[in-house]
Amino acid sequence: MNDFSGMDALYRDFILDHYRNPRNAGTLEQPDASFEDLNPLCGDKIRMDLRIRDGVVEDVKFKGRGCAISQASASLLTESIKGKRVAEIDAIGKEDVLENLGISISAARLKCALLGLKVLKQALALKYADD
């Protein structure tokens, strides 16, 4: 390939794969925790549904639309939290998400990369605020 000035490194095959074939796509019936948010500047939108048993995320589904970065990041995130304890998920930070993505994200696109994490945290915060 020719010189894509870093763009082919950003839009790697696995990012495009997660964008076009998102893992855990869809919604859950009667989720234990759920939240939807959008990035009002660009209109990226993500909803996340969680099934939680004894403090463990048994299942997770997400539904969204938006750029490859936001959708791939959310897809990767859902893969990484399945079977994890809520306490472990609480400890997930921005750095972890970016490391998982494995690409360098410019400041302008950081919000896209982190939208999934934001929605996940809010879903959990809402659930445990209720209890």
Place this chain on the structure above:
Amino acid sequence: MALAPSSTPMLTQTDVARIRSEFPILKERPHGKPLVFLDSAASSQKPIQVIDAMDDYYRRYHANIHRGVYHISELATEAYEEARRKIARFIGAPEAEECIYVRNATEGINLVAYSWGRTNIRRGDAIVVTEMEHHSNLVPWQILAQQTGASLRFVRVTDDGMLDLHDLDRLLDGAKLFAFTAVSNTLGTVNDVAFLSARARAAGAVSVVDACQAVPRMPVDVAAWGSDFVAFSAHKMLGPTGVGIIWGRRELLEAMPPFMAGGGMIGVVRLESSTYAGIPARFEAGTPAIAEAVGFGVAVDYLTAIGMDRIHRYELELAAYALERLRKMKNVVVYGPGIEHRTGVISLTVGDIHAHDLATILDSEGICVRAGHHCNQPLMERLDVPATARASFYLYNTPAEVDALVAGIEKAKAIFKIA
């Protein structure tokens, strides 16, 4: 809007090269590539004349206006008022006093919504807006309707991005106000402002025109339009940020209460009550953006010297070339009407590439486009697109930059493995 034949010569490559040399920012090299600035519809770049005039003001004659009796305050006042006269001439305003300085078009529209709206709109009244409005010309009317108990009616948009006018007179029947854009900032659609203003007047409604995308790119004559209020921003027409104009017919403005209160807008002030200054001072409370007004005046000089007619035709020529090239590309969808109904604002999508990703890839080539909903969410929903990339052309752009855009889109397609 047809490509009207005109006696004035076209902008030549030499003209455009000279114009480009007067915009310092065009020498920048983002990511080591020449800057290809295709986002003038969001905010245009500034020629050195405008930058210098503001610098000169601060260096030589900065002082508050309409206050000091000393020399430099007089100079500042004169420059501020001279700019107002230039802007008034530029848009065909019968009187300079009808041009009220505001921060931007958004503030101008809000001024009308608060001052005229809250005086004249009552419960049960109807306000008509269109489905293609920028949020700036929609949300103020929503709030006015909520607060007064008025209702909103909408002129819809056709599939090809034009106003659907088949039931306009029914929508306007009994309406008090009709707010519409002269040019769509997302689709580039050019509306027939004179026609729409005349229909509004015939129905007894006041017309409020969002001219943000018209005043920068085509000859505008507000008197010939026959509108009641017209709003636009300096920063989209080579001027600085922080200043814009709401033009209104004198008899309407004079019957309106102040929008904001404070220094500079009063007649006699007593502790319990005050009388208000005449126009434009009544609507310019507090110390205004003086340097910006001066810069705005010079921007208008710059555009006038080239000629809005020529700028308009040049932009249409670039848009026609861009449309021709883009429409030939596989997997590229261009939104909006044909060239005969539009200006140099082009919204597009490429395959399943999200507009943001497209804009990021174009940015890596030094190409600046806008990506998203363009403050036009209802229109995007109407067209059923989540987001588009928007390229907009202005007098300093070139056919070579259209080629760069096309090459950038090809690159994006290659990265996303799209045919």
